[in-house]
Amino acid sequence: MEKATENASKYYSFNSERIVLKEEVTPFAEIWKCPQSGAQSLHAKILFKPGDIISSIGARNYVKKPxxxxxxVGEERHILLDPVFLQYINHSCDPNTHFDTVNMQVVCLKEIGVGEQMTFFYPxxxxSMAQxxxxxxxxxxxxxxxxGAKHLPSEVLEKYQFSNHILNRF
Ligand SMILES: [Zn+2]
Known part of the structure; x- marks a missing residue:
């Protein structure tokens, strides 16, 4: 069923003296994979500015437990992402995107340059994360x-934007 992945163009590229396998998954982003570590991440192919909507968020499935x-996306609701490539947006404590779970959109928080990794703040x-x-x-x-947010020290809470279902529990 994953036609987008089958048709995607894969190519090798040098990045800071390392070979990276890149796979274009949409006109505005590609997945980078490090052949050594297997680590994968989503990188911008165009420039994004704060407030830009990068992607809509859909659910290809619901899971009972995280x-x-x-x-x-809600107190008892956990989704598997559609489009699938959104799951390659890794965590950062200094994120450049936000997952808006009310409007179901990935929103740019800070300018993201071409080739830059997209990240969001998992908590x-x-x-409370499974792992x-x-x-x-x-x-x-x-x-x-x-x-997970449940375990964050209170002094860091004001530094981040949280989903409503998280804010309601603080
Ligand atoms: Zn960190």
């Missing part, structure tokens, strides 16, 4: 361990 691919939608992980985002204010 997993490492799901996004929480902005996730109350916590150690963040390696390298931002000055990196929170180190990411496990």
């Amino acid at each position: 997993n490492y691919l799901s996004v929480q 902005s939608t996730e109350w 916590s992980f150690d963040c390696l985002c390298d931002s000055v204010n990196c929170l180190k361990t990411i496990q």
Whole structure:
């Protein structure tokens, strides 16, 4: 069923002296894959400005319990993303996109240049994550361990934009 993936163009490219496998998944973004680590990320193919709507968010399925691919859109609602490539938007403690789960849109928070990785702040939608992980985002204010909004120290809450279903629980 994943025609978009089958027809996508894949090519190798050098990035800071490393080979990266790139796959165009839509005219405005491509997935980059590091053949060594297997790490995958979504990168802009065009310039985005704050406030730009990058993509609509749809649900290709609902899951009862959160997993490492799901996004929480309500107190008891977790979706698998449509388009699928949105799941390659990785977490950052200094994100450049926001998942607006009311209007169901990915919105640009900070300018994203061509080739730049798109990121979002996982706890902005996730109350309590299925799997916590150690963040390696390298931002000055990196929170180190990411496990969901429930576990965030109160002093960082005002720095981020959160979904309504998260704000309602604070
Ligand atoms: Zn971080």
